[in-house]
Every structure is written in structure tokens, then in C-alpha cells.
Amino acid sequence: MPGVAYAWAALGGxxxxxxxxxxxxxxxxxxxxxxxxxxxxxxxxxxxxxAELASLRSAGTxxxxxxxxxxxxxxxxxxxxxxxxxxxxxxxxASVAFAPLSRFWRTRQGWLRTHAxxxxxxxxxxxxxxxxxDRDDAALAEILQAELxxxxxxxxxxxxxxxxxxxxxxxxxxxxxxxxxxxxAARRPLLTTARLDQAAPRPLPxxxxxxxxxxxxVLDLTRVLAGPVATRTLALLGADVLRVDSPQLxxxxxxxxxxxxxxxxxxxxxxxxxxxxxxxxLLAAADVVVTGYRPGALDRFxxxxxxxxxxxxxxxxxxxxxxxxxxxxxxxxxxxxLVQAASGIALTEGQQDESGETAPGALPAQALDHGTGYLLxxxxxxxxxxxxxxxxxxxxxxxALAQTADWLLHGLTSPAPGVTPGxxxxxxxxxxxxxxxxxxxxxxxxxxxxxxxxxxxxxTDSPLGxxxxxxxPVAYEGSPAxxxxxxxxxxxxxxxxx
Numbered sequence: 001m002p003g004v005a006y007a008w009a010a011l012g013g014x015x016x017x018x019x020x021x022x023x024x025x026x027x028x029x030x031x032x033x034x035x036x037x038x039x040x041x042x043x044x045x046x047x048x049x050x051a052e053l054a055s056l057r058s059a060g061t062x063x064x065x066x067x068x069x070x071x072x073x074x075x076x077x078x079x080x081x082x083x084x085x086x087x088x089x090x091x092x093x094a095s096v097a098f099a100p101l102s103r104f105w106r107t108r109q110g111w112l113r114t115h116a117x118x119x120x121x122x123x124x125x126x127x128x129x130x131x132x133x134d135r136d137d138a139a140l141a142e143i144l145q146a147e148l149x150x151x152x153x154x155x156x157x158x159x160x161x162x163x164x165x166x167x168x169x170x171x172x173x174x175x176x177x178x179x180x181x182x183x184x185a186a187r188r189p190l191l192t193t194a195r196l197d198q199a200a201p202r203p204l205p206x207x208x209x210x211x212x213x214x215x216x217x218v219l220d221l222t223r224v225l226a227g228p229v230a231t232r233t234l235a236l237l238g239a240d241v242l243r244v245d246s247p248q249l250x251x252x253x254x255x256x257x258x259x260x261x262x263x264x265x266x267x268x269x270x271x272x273x274x275x276x277x278x279x280x281x282l283l284a285a286a287d288v289v290v291t292g293y294r295p296g297a298l299d300r301f302x303x304x305x306x307x308x309x310x311x312x313x314x315x316x317x318x319x320x321x322x323x324x325x326x327x328x329x330x331x332x333x334x335x336x337x338l339v340q341a342a343s344g345i346a347l348t349e350g351q352q353d354e355s356g357e358t359a360p361g362a363l364p365a366q367a368l369d370h371g372t373g374y375l376l377x378x379x380x381x382x383x384x385x386x387x388x389x390x391x392x393x394x395x396x397x398x399x400a401l402a403q404t405a406d407w408l409l410h411g412l413t414s415p416a417p418g419v420t421p422g423x424x425x426x427x428x429x430x431x432x433x434x435x436x437x438x439x440x441x442x443x444x445x446x447x448x449x450x451x452x453x454x455x456x457x458x459x460t461d462s463p464l465g466x467x468x469x470x471x472x473p474v475a476y477e478g479s480p481a482x483x484x485x486x487x488x489x490x491x492x493x494x495x496x497x498x
Contacts, residue, residue: 003041012386013048013049014052017048017068020071023072023073024074024075025040028078029082029364029367031363031364033408033409035364036075036079039079039082040073042370043073044073045375046375046377047071047479050378051068052382053213053388054069055067057214057388068476070477072476072477074456080456080457081456081471082366085225089467090257090465091466092466095257096254098117100138101140101141102114102116104346104360105145107156108149108152108153109153110169111360112153112167113338113341113346113360114165115167116166118252125165127165128162157169161332168342171342171344173343173347175344177344180329181323181342183327184326185400188326190403191379191399193395193397194395196317196396197394199394200314201388204216212237213237214238215238216287217285217286218242218287219282219286219288219289222290223292224369225255225336226292226320226376226401228260229259229377230377231263232261232262234288234377234380235262235483236472241263244282245266256464257467258469260487265491268495276301278495279301281496288316288317288384289303289312289315289316289318293321294331295321309394309396312394314393315394316383318379318399320376321334321398321400323400323402325400334402336367336369339402341360348409368405371408372401372403372404374474461486462488463487464486464488
């Protein structure tokens with residue numbers, strides 16, 4: 001299974017620990033691209049990073065003889081978590097994944113993908129096209145369909161971007177490979193890390209059975225979906241995670257319910273002096289800061305990684321974006337569905353109509369979001385581990401959905417650096433044998449034997465109502481089986497550490 005070895009090498013992990021990983025493969029997440037392998041690998045390395053840190057913290061010091069607890073990944077748990085938004089129920093009600101104006105649209109010579117789940121993105125999309133915003137979505141969908149049918153895809157892409165909205169032309173993998181942003185993405189590794197200072201690591205409380213991140217304080221400034229998945233995982237593993245949102249841009253309630261277990265939630269207006277002062281108090285005691293906005297979008301609030309390290313020596317900064325901190329699109333807004341469309345994934349997963357033209361499709365899960373989220377959590381834990389081993393300095397960890405997309409399209413069948421394909425495959429133990437050992441492209445339209453997700457679903461009462469939710473897929477010997485608390489009401493907690 002090269003994907004696990006490749007991701008673990010990208011994280012800077014010790015290759016000998018790969019022997020600790022085993023898996024129960026199942027027929028899940030059918031797709032032409034190796035989605036199951038991406039999901040499995042990202043959760044496996046996240047579990048291994050947690051197991052490594054748990055071993056280090058329980059030993060107190062690293063004398064070079066540590067053995068991480070055994071890691072076991074079940075494809076059923078992974079797939080249920082990656083499709084957790086679909087399984088979510090609040091008092092028996094399902095959530096709506098996409099708004100009516102968030103979809104594929106036929107244009108004069110191709111396809112366009114829009115994202116209008118948030119009211120401000122909906123308004124900007126309509127404004128860019130000169131359409132009224134005072135109609136209901138059903139009527140607007142008809143107007144928008146007729147309007148876009150006569151428009152040039154690339155011109156609309158630029159017009160919506162200029163208006164602050166979110167839309168991209170649907171491209172083939174070949175078109176993305178020659179696009180300036182695609183060229184830049186192909187040259188970059190799966191993730192990057194950098195040292196920001198030489199500060200000595202701060203001591204952590206003694207391990208007390210609360211997870212390997214017990215005692216760490218995490219400031220979560222992320223939004224749908226990869227960032228909240230990462231910080232939700234850190235909360236599972238014992239971190240005190242405080243999510244901070246602007247009171248002017250609260251998160252969608254269903255998304256908050258799906259990704260905020262184990263966390264607390266506060267509103268802060270960083271454009272005000274009071275909000276800035278409160279944030280500085282939080283930063284002064286934070287160990288990790290995670291941001292999920294466009295590179296540079298938060299710099300005016302003092303949230304550039306270098307600025308954070310100047311004010312909080314030794315801090316670990318995780319920075320997540322759609323397109324990456326490079327190239328002509330680095331300042332553009334983006335979401336999983338948009339990256340799928342631009343990178344060629346949507347057409348790869350599409351279906352031919354009666355005329356022989358391929359209509360775009362989608363992955364069986366928002367796999368770029370979830371996969372990147374688990375990779376980010378793994379990278380942050382590896383940074384903590386490196387600090388605990390005496391390798392001083394604040395750290396910056398950067399990931400992008402576009403890099404994960406490139407991995408899905410091109411890298412999951414490649415061996416890790418220094419590992420031959422045969423050796424990589426031989427490192428992993430399998431609890432059962434099926435086609436799960438190697439990727440076999442599937443036609444998404446073909447029926448597959450469904451795996452009952454009920455074994456990986458749970459229910460709990462919460463301030464939001466009675467929730468049905470997906471259990472965490474991160475698993476190692478001794479790991480927490482569930483979060484310590486359900487999600488609460490957005491903004492209901494004070495902007496303060498416990």
C-alpha cells in the first residue's frame with residue numbers, strides 16, 4: 001500500500017513505524033480514482049502520528065527505543081467518517097449538503113462549477129452575472145441556467161472571481177496540467193514544513209490518560225471542511241481546541257454540528273480593538289494555531305505565520321488553503337468541489353451522455369477536504385513530536401486541497417522516496433483479503449455491495465438537539481473511541497482557555 005508509506009515519508013516519519021499499521025479493507029468509496037486508498041492512507045498516518053506521540057509522552061523521554069502502539073484502520077470507519085455529513089441527523093433531520101445554486105452548469109462550450117452555500121457567495125455570483133437576488137432559488141436556477149448556456153466559461157470564471165464569488169471552469173486533467181496553477185501544484189510536495197524560530201519547546205503536563213495532546217491549546221480559525229476536520233481530530237486526542245469565528249460570518253449550523261465535536265466555540269471580532277486584545281490573550285497561551293482562509297487573507301489581523309511566531313515563540317502554525325500559497329490562484333477562494341472541477345477530477349469521475357459528451361461527476365465523498373484534514377492533523381502532531389524530541393523552533397505546516405488533488409490524480413500509486421513498490425506493499429498486515437490491497441478503478445454508476453455504516457455511527461444529546469454522527473476513524477491501541485463532548489451552539493463559549 002504505497003499511499004501510507006508516501007504520506008508518512010512526506011510527514012518526515014520514521015519508516016520503521018510503518019510495521020505498526022494494519023487494516024481491514026472493505027469495498028467502500030467506489031470511484032475511478034483511488035479514493036479509498038487516499039482516505040485509508042490519510043487516516044492511517046494520522047493514527048500513526050498520534051500513536052507515535054502517545055508513546056513519546058508516556059515514556060517521558062525519547063531514548064531511541066520507543067515503539068508506537070499498534071495502529072489499525074478499518075475502511076468501514078474511514079468511509080463512514082468521510083461521508084459523515086450525509087449520515088448526520090439532528091433530531092432526525094438530515095442536513096442539506098449543497099444549496100440549489102451550488103452545482104455544475106452547462107455553458108456555451110463547456111461546464112462551470114459554482115459554490116453558493118453561503119449567502120455572501122450567492123449574492124456575489126448573481127451580482128457578477130447581473131442577475132436579481134430577490135427571487136427564490138428555484139426561479140433563479142432557471143434564470144442562471146439560461147444565462148450561462150450562452151456565456152463563455154472562462155469569462156464567467158474571471159467575472160465571478162473579480163466580484164468575490166466562487167466559480168471555476170471544469171477542466172480536463174490535461175488542461176489543468178498546463179494551467180499556471182496546475183503547473184505549480186505539480187511541482188510541489190504533498191505538504192511543506194518550515195521552522196520559524198529557534199525557541200525552546202515548552203514543557204507539557206505529565207500524560208494523564210487524556211490522549212497524546214492532553215495539555216495542548218489549539219486556536220482554530222478554520223472553516224468548512226478540511227480545517228475543522230483536522231482540529232476535531234486534535235480535540236479527540238486531548239487538545240483544548242477553541243474555535244474562533246467572526247460574528248459576521250458564523251458557520252453553517254449543520255457543518256458546525258458535523259465538525260465541532262470535542263471543541264468549544266467563540267465569536268471574536270478581530271477588526272475591533274477589544275477583539276484583538278482578546279485574541280492576543282489567547283495567543284499568549286496557545287501551542288498551536290490553525291488557519292483555513294486564503295493565504296494573506298488574515299494578515300491584516302496579525303495572523304501571518306511569521307507574525308504569530310514573533311508574538312508567541314515556539315508556536316506551531318498550520319495553514320490550509322484551497323489552491324496553495326503559490327501561483328496565480330493563491331489568493332482565490334475555493335472549496336473541495338471547486339478543486340475537483342478545476343483539477344480534472346470531476347471529468348474523470350463523469351459520465352457520458354447519449355451524445356457521447358462527458359458530463360462532470362464527483363467523488364463519492366468530499367475526499368479532498370477530509371483527506372487533507374487528517375493529513376493536517378498528522379502534520380501538526382508530528383511537529384509536536386519533533387519539538388518534544390528537542391528539535392527547537394516554531395513550525396509552519398502548509399497543506400492545500402490542490403496538492404491533495406494532485407496526489408489523488410498522480411501520486412497514490414507511486415512509492416515513497418527510498419521505498420520500492422514491493423517493499424512498501426510488504427510492510428502492511430491485512431486482516432482479510434479482498435481487492436482492497438490495490439486500487440481497481442470502478443465505474444461510479446456500477447452497483448457495489450454497500451457496507452452498513454451503522455457500526456460506525458453513534459447518537460448523543462447535545463445543545464443542538466439529538467445528534468446522530470460518525471465515530472472517529474483514527475484508531476491505535478489505547479486511543480479514544482469518541483469525543484469527550486458533543487458540539488455546542490456556535491459562539492456560545494467565552495473566548496478564554498480553560
